[in-house]
Amino acid sequence: MGSDTSEVALDLFPYLKVYKDGTLERIAGVEVVPPGLDPQTNVLSKDILVVPQTGVSARIYRPNFVIKDQKLPFVVYFHGGAFCVASPAFPNYHNSLNKLVAEANIVALSVDYRLVPEHPLPTAYQDSWAALQWVASHKEEDGHHHEGWIKDYVDLDQVFLVGDSAGANIAHHLAFRIKESDLGQSFKILGIGMIHPYFWGTNPIGSETADGLRKELVDKWWLYVCPSDKGCDDPFINPFVDGSPDLGGLACHGILVIVAEKDILRDRGRFYYDKLVKSGWRGKAEIMENEGEDHVFHIFNPDCDKAKSLMKRLAAFLNQGSGKGIVE
Numbered sequence: 146m147g148s149d150t151s152e153v154a155l156d157l158f159p160y161l162k163v164y165k166d167g168t169l170e171r172i173a174g175v176e177v178v179p180p181g182l183d184p185q186t187n188v189l190s191k192d193i194l195v196v197p198q199t200g201v202s203a204r205i206y207r208p209n210f211v212i213k214d215q216k217l218p219f220v221v222y223f224h225g226g227a228f229c230v231a232s233p234a235f236p237n238y239h240n241s242l243n244k245l246v247a248e249a250n251i252v253a254l255s256v257d258y259r260l261v262p263e264h265p266l267p268t269a270y271q272d273s274w275a276a277l278q279w280v281a282s283h284k285e286e287d288g289h290h291h292e293g294w295i296k297d298y299v300d301l302d303q304v305f306l307v308g309d310s311a312g313a314n315i316a317h318h319l320a321f322r323i324k325e326s327d328l329g330q331s332f333k334i335l336g337i338g339m340i341h342p343y344f345w346g347t348n349p350i351g352s353e354t355a356d357g358l359r360k361e362l363v364d365k366w367w368l369y370v371c372p373s374d375k376g377c378d379d380p381f382i383n384p385f386v387d388g389s390p391d392l393g394g395l396a397c398h399g400i401l402v403i404v405a406e407k408d409i410l411r412d413r414g415r416f417y418y419d420k421l422v423k424s425g426w427r428g429k430a431e432i433m434e435n436e437g438e439d440h441v442f443h444i445f446n447p448d449c450d451k452a453k454s455l456m457k458r459l460a461a462f463l464n465q466g467s468g469k470g471i472v473e
Contacts (some may be wrong), residue, residue, distance in 0.1 A: 157369055158362070160230045169262065174231030178239050180204055186247035190239070193292060195256070196275045203276060204233040206246045207294050207436075208254045212391055215299035217461050218335075220245070220253040221280060225310025225343065225441055228370045229261045237444045241381055244447060245307075249460035252299050253307075254280065258315070261370050266381060274316045280304070281332040304315050306337045306397070309441050310410075316323060316394075319396035324396035336399035338459050341440050344413040346383040347376055351412030359409040385420065392417075392424040399429045401462045405457060408440040434457050 155163040162170045180190035190206045212216065222245075224231050224238045234257035246253050256431060258272035283295045295301075306316035316337050323329045345367055353360045364377055373379050378386045383421050400421060404414035411434075418432045435442065443452035 150233065155369065157229070157366060160227055160366070165351060171230050174226050174235050175328060176236055177232065177234035177325075177327065178236045179234070180239075182209060183243040185449045186243040188246045190243070190245045191294075192234075195279045198341055199259075199275065201272045201275060202257045204242070204255045204257070206255070206295055206297055207319075208246060211295070211298050215298075216303075217298055218251045218303040218305060219280070219295070219299040219301065220251055220305045220307050220338075220463060221251050221277060222251075222255040223258070223273055223306070223308035223312030223315040223442070224255060225308070225312050225341075226260075227343070227366050228266060228311045233257050237447075239387050239443055239445055244287065244456055245459065248456050252294060254295075267372050269311075269335065270315060270381075272320055273319060277306075277319055277323070278328060281328050284331055286472045289295040292399075298397070300406070302333065303335050304333070305335055307340070307459070307463075308342075309340035309444065313339035314344060314382070315324065318381070319341070320395045320397050321390050323393055329396055334397040336401070336462060337395075337397050338401045338403070338462055339414070339417075339456070340403045340443070340459070341405055341408055341410060342402065342414050342417060343410060344382060344384055344417060345377050346385070346413070347378045350416060353409060353412060355411060363409060384417065392421045393426045394424055395428070397428060399431070399462065399465070401431045401433065401459065403433045403435065403459070405438040405440060405442060408439060 151164040151166040151168060152470060153162050154165045167316050174303060180192050182189050185204055187209045188206055190204055192202055192204050194216060195201050195203045222242060223231060241257050242253055256273055256276045258269040284301050298367055306319060308316040316339060320337055323334060345363055349360055365393050367377050367382050369373050380386055380389045400416050402418045404411045421430050435455060443455045446452055
């Protein structure tokens with residue numbers, strides 16, 4: 146909650162304000178809705194504790210009606226919000242996951258990773274990794290900590306990582322971590338869906354050169370989220386700085402990058418796709434551009450035609466592992 150009596154020390158529009166007395170006021174992403182049956186999509190959801198040691202939870206979704214013995218693709222979803230706002234229970238994200246689960250006929254787990262500044266980076270990555278390890282543990286026979294919806298309805302050979310904005314950034318980093326870890330021996334990621342990915346860099350590229358105001362805004366967000374001597378060329382936010390892993394090593398078979406025409410982050414997403422194609426990575430790369438739209442428009446205007454076509458494209462990507470398109 147904000148304080149009228151203290152001055153604003155930092156206005157991180159449109160996410161939060163920090164007051165001089167140290168008080169933090171989140172402006173965006175603060176509303177929450179409970180899980181349950183969504184009558185519009187006929188999708189069920191519930192909240193579950195995923196990592197008891199840290200209290201990290203997630204919201205899991207499945208179609209209300211699943212054909213007996215049918216195993217569905219599984220999406221581990223990471224929400225956006227610049228690492229500092231929002232949650233799976235934020236109405237726009239809850240609504241978006243219901244729509245995605247209904248459109249693609251999948252099971253999804255939306256991870257409630259902890260936020261900056263109370264939990265500085267790399268906490269969000271660590272929480273997301275712990276959630277992925279928990280998912281992978283369902284491949285083991287010992288069902289002691291197993292979630293019934295995963296055990297009963299999920300094909301663990303069809304796992305995808307999907308995220309928007311900061312969540313797409315998390316998915317990218319987890320795909321490298323899987324390859325470098327023991328998890329990669331038994332647990333495979335079929336594909337990654339990156340919606341308007343949050344990547345950045347000190348030197349402007351493309352449309353960033355002509356939009357100094359928005360460039361400055363995005364610089365300011367990142368420098369608040371991750372104060373370090375590397376600034377906007379920290380490997381967390383710039384996957385192409387020296388020392389970053391080669392994209393050819395991404396541990397998945399397919400990647401769909403979605404960018405929005407009016408998004409200041411668009412050219413970073415396009416650059417990522419181009420680098421991926423040229424990297425020698427052996428998977429299938431796809432790109433989609435949402436014409437005339439801005440950053441995560443589909444979260445805030447989910448019923449517009451372009452949001453529906455984004456969901457259809459993402460659903461098709463998530464379903465191609467069951468027969469064609471994404472292959473070893």
